[in-house]
Amino acid sequence: MKLQVAMDVLTTEAALTLAAQVAPHVDIIELGTPLIKAEGLRAVTAIKNAHPDKIVFADLKTMDAGELEADIAFAAGADLVTVLGTAGDSTIIGAVAAATKHGKGIVVDLIGVADKVTRAREVTALGAQFVEMHAGLDEQAEPGFSLATLLNQGETAKVPFSLAGGVNLSTISSVQRAGATVAVAGGAIYGAEDPAAAAAALRAAII
Numbered sequence: 498m499k500l501q502v503a504m505d506v507l508t509t510e511a512a513l514t515l516a517a518q519v520a521p522h523v524d525i526i527e528l529g530t531p532l533i534k535a536e537g538l539r540a541v542t543a544i545k546n547a548h549p550d551k552i553v554f555a556d557l558k559t560m561d562a563g564e565l566e567a568d569i570a571f572a573a574g575a576d577l578v579t580v581l582g583t584a585g586d587s588t589i590i591g592a593v594a595a596a597t598k599h600g601k602g603i604v605v606d607l608i609g610v611a612d613k614v615t616r617a618r619e620v621t622a623l624g625a626q627f628v629e630m631h632a633g634l635d636e637q638a639e640p641g642f643s644l645a646t647l648l649n650q651g652e653t654a655k656v657p658f659s660l661a662g663g664v665n666l667s668t669i670s671s672v673q674r675a676g677a678t679v680a681v682a683g684g685a686i687y688g689a690e691d692p693a694a695a696a697a698a699l700r701a702a703i704i
């Protein structure tokens with residue numbers, strides 16, 4: 498299982514600092530949606546230039562104009578770009594076309610999708626490299642939130658998936674047991690006093 502750091506910071510400078518701290522321990526470096534909204538795709542280029550050996554993930558969460566948005570993110574240096582599972586099939590097909598043109602990949606983020614298992618299978622058939630079983634920051638803050646439902650949906654879908662929803666040291670083993678291809682950790686790394694140590698501990702927990 499790969500480890501992905503989600504950098505939900507707001508400046509390119511902060512992202513470059515964080516990426517330099519955690520890069521030795523992660524496989525995928527994600528530029529979070531707020532970072533890309535604040536800084537634009539220049540931030541993607543800066544991270545790819547600093548870490549050419551890492552998979553750079555641009556969390557665009559595209560909802561329309563799939564081919565155009567994915568194309569500009571790949572041209573900026575992204576290796577993986579997200580499209581929302583709630584988007585129409587034509588948006589996902591367009592984004593996959595851009596990925597094929599660049600030799601890169603589309604990840605379909607299932608945040609907000611009610612039937613994640615069915616949609617995961619549909620978008621995989623449309624050419625997504627993998628899906629993201631995702632509970633966003635707002636959903637995580639709702640009373641009674643637990644990762645268990647997402648883990649179960651990932652296990653049931655039987656397609657390649659990443660899992661994001663406040664993954665931390667006490668849950669990463671369950672993410673691996675559920676069969677995830679990638680575990681995504683944001684707050685557990687960037688919110689830690691020592692992000693490098695936090696990333697190293699998550700990496701060490703992956704067998």
Ligand SMILES: O=C(CO)[C@H](O)[C@H](O)COP(=O)(O)O
Nearest residue numbers: 503633662663664682683684
């Ligand atoms: O995409 C996101 C929010 O929409 C986050 O980057 C993702 O949820 C991972 O962060 P965390 O581990 O803090 O949940």
